[in-house]
Amino acid sequence: MSTRLFGEAVPRREDPRLLTGQGRYLDDLGPGALAAAFVRSPHAHARIRDIDVSAALDVEGLVAVYTWEDLPERVGRPLPLLIPHPALTHGRTARPLARDVVRHVGEPVVMVVAADRYLAEDACALIEVDYEVLEPVAGLEEAARGARLVHDDVPGNVGAHLVQEVPSAAGRSAGEAIDAAPHTLSFRLDIERSASMPLEGRGVYARWDGADLRVYSSTQTSTSVRMAVAAALELPLPRVEVIAPDVGGGFGVKIVHPWPEELLVPWAAMLLGREVKWAEDRREHFVAAAHERGQVHRVRVGFDDDGRVLGLDVSILHDHGAYTPYGIIVPIVTSTQLLGPYKIGAYRVEFTAVYTNTVQVTPYRGAGRPQGVFCMERTMDKIARHLGKDRTEVRAANLIQPDEFPYDQGMTFQDGRPLVYDSGDYPEMLRLVKELIGWDSFERAPGRGIGIGCYVEGTGVGPYEGGHVQITSDGRVHVSTGLTSQGQGHETVFAQIAATELGVPIERVSVVTGDTRRFGYAVGTFASRAAVMSGNAIALACAEVRRKALRVAAAALEADPADLTVTDGLVHVVGAPSASIPLGTVAVLANPLRYAFDEETARATQFAGVAAPDRPPVAPGEEPGLEGRGYYSPIRSTFAAGMHAAVVETDPETAEIKIVRYAVVHDCGRLINPMIVEGQIHGGVAQGIGGALYERMAYDADGQLLNASFMDFLMPYATEIPAVETGHLETPSPLNPLGIKGAGEAGVIPVSAVIASAVEDAEGVNIDRMPLSPSDLFHLREGA
Ligand code: MCN
Secondary structure (H helix, E strand, O other): OOOOOOOOOOOOOOOHHHOOOOOEEEEHHOOEEEEEEEEEEEEEEEEEEEOOHHHHHHOOEEEEOHHHHHHHHHHHHHOOOOOOOOOOOOOOOOOOOOOOOOOOOOOOOEEEEEEOHHHHHHHHHHHEEEEEEOOOOOOHHHHHHOOOOOOOOOOOHHEEEEEEEEEOOOOOHHHHHHHOOOOOOOOOOEOOOOOOOOOOEEEEEEEEOOEEEEEEOOOOOOOHHHHHHHHHHOOHHEEEEEEEEEEOOOOOHOOOOOOHHHHHHHHHHHHHHOOEEEEEEHHHHHHHOEOOOOOOEEEEEEEEOOOOEEEEEEEEEEEOOOOOOOOOOHHHHHHOOOOOOOOEEEOOOOOOOOOOOOOEEEEOOOOOHHHHHHHHHHHHHHHHHHHHHHHHHHHHHEOOOOHOOOEEEEEOOOOOOOEEEEEEEEEHHHHHHHHHHOHHHHEEEOEEEEEEEEEEEEOOOOOOEEEEEEEEOOOOEEEEOOOOOOOOOHHHHOOOOOOHHHOHHHHHHEEOOOOOOOOOOOOOOOOHHHHHHHHHHHHHHHHHHHHHHHHHHHHOOOHHHHEEEEEOOOEOOOEEEEEEHHHHHHHOOOOOOOOOOOOOHHHHHHOOOOOOOOOOOOOOOOOEEEEEEEEEEEOOOOOEEEEEEEEEEEOEEEEOEEEEEEEEEEEOOOOHHHHHHHHHHHHHHHHHHHHHOOOOOEEEEOOOOOOOOOOOOOOOOOOHHEEEEEEEEEOOOOOOOEEOOOOOOOHHHHHHHHHHHHHHHHHHOOOEOOOOHHHHHHHHHOOO
């Protein structure tokens, strides 16, 4: 493969469209559709006694009102538990509309369909639900006490409990290793809830023409929504198409499927024979989508005089909210990815996932890693402090060395496969990040500190992804893959891969994602997997097309395919570009129909290479046209890594925390597009800063979310985000042909750890809890 285009900072091809308001988001579609709106529970925990819809029936423009009782059995049953696990002994999911008990504020109870959204909301306001209010389980510790239950049939509110243990090389358990260690520490670390908060909320729009159902959804997985809708509505799969239009961010929350609304809106569209649309509003997103991050960690560590960890024992209490539709991926990721770039003598990790009467928990960018990295990196800092050593020295003492790959951490990863790191150079990465931030020359002063955080991230999880590539007779290249895009720049990077592999100008390549009409087999966009999975699948599809193109062109040029190559869209003999055929002409030749877009090509190809008289025009095993399909399915994930460092200043009076510098060294294998990767990292760091300093879900004792709006839920503006200085290290992954690893979540993962490290350095107080507001810091100072 030539390196042309692959590796270049090609400007994002989607930006002119998106930046000039020409994007087509869910709510831009179906302007004449009926609007759906939902009556949602105002209580965290209640029994539904009665629903009286009579007053709503007078609303002019009302079309329909549905409660759980109106739903057919297959629509009304509990939503699927997407990723079961043996340790999830008490998995529970919600029904699309609540049947008898509501378990969090925001749970949908009634669906209203009306001529427009205003009327639908008016009707919702007139519906009276009679609730018997039950005591809620609000807060992790209360859930763990188990005195009150979120689900009557889940004792102690415990959905899952999992222990993983890795003994030391000498066969010692973590407990034994810690007890025998020269030094031990134990402490508790807390992370609060946050959420994905994409600017565009969820949304669904459905059209039924009596035979075929078309669903548009602001989803991270159109193929899975399609399967779920077809199954629930009992339609043959080929009658259902699902399209993800432009999506204004997902950050994890839109991988969950089917959302209640993704079943209810198409169902209503079929029943009513009308187009129906629902676009989530911000308050709904706060109380009816998903949150993440809330966990308590109890850490016990034993180490030697050099700071080498001999034994580590972590016990995690995970807040799962009211339901577990996505299984226990988040605490599994925390448990396994906590180890980061380090080799730990012996490790034991245990988590208990408990239900609370709050919004359900599913992965949000980073998915459990920010919590795990916070644990490990706080541990490293505490060891350094205890021993009076430099924090980077302690880390260096524990790093996996470049000659130790593949490195087996001895655990089972989120994909059920062994946790084996494929490649990396962590000592070099540490050297680079120290250099970038100026660690060794940093001048410490009161209220000024420096911090560091390191992580390893499993990316590109399976099971597979596919790509389809077609060259048409006008010489254009049409690439499609089934996974979806939410802003990652896939239209650009996948075109870079195709242009490079096929030898065509990138201007001739177009890319479609998330449209089941174009590609029906796909998993979805999450776990920083698109580049690895679809990138490699598209490269394989291109190789297939290229092989056929050379074969067909060889016949026309009377040459050996092995002597041919493609440059600028022209097939020619290597070293002799004068005798060439455009790929578009090859596409015409590859189809016995010989249809061409323009007359010149038509004339040139009309009588060329007529098939042998004893051979059918499309011989068995052949296909007409110039197209190919490829699937990529890895044996296991590839492991990206990064190290971040920051300088902070704290205000002596107001305790305001200012990030003065932020440096990132990052390794995602071979870079397809360094500019896009940097953009992904910058966005991730911004989200990480939100998690470190601002974002929390303020639930009260009644299970009411007090800050469910952008007035009260703080997110950083550009003014709070420093310039991010970025350095790249490229250790190619040996697992895939392109040598790439993922990048999409990288920026967010270590930020809380880095900021805690830096503030602790500036202030000399223990930072054991994130986010950290100025008033938190103020109180810590008072207690110090
Ligand atoms: N890339 C590259 N070279 C590499 C690796 C990646 O050029 N070696 C490019 C990719 O081609 C892609 C981008 O970097 O354009 C991110 O790639 P990847 O790591 O494969 O991540 P995904 O494309 O699978 O995106 C998912 C990831 C996740 S899990 C979340 S959450 C997230 C994120 O991406 N949500 C996002 N970034 C987001 N960015 C935007 N704008 N919106 C979201 O919702």
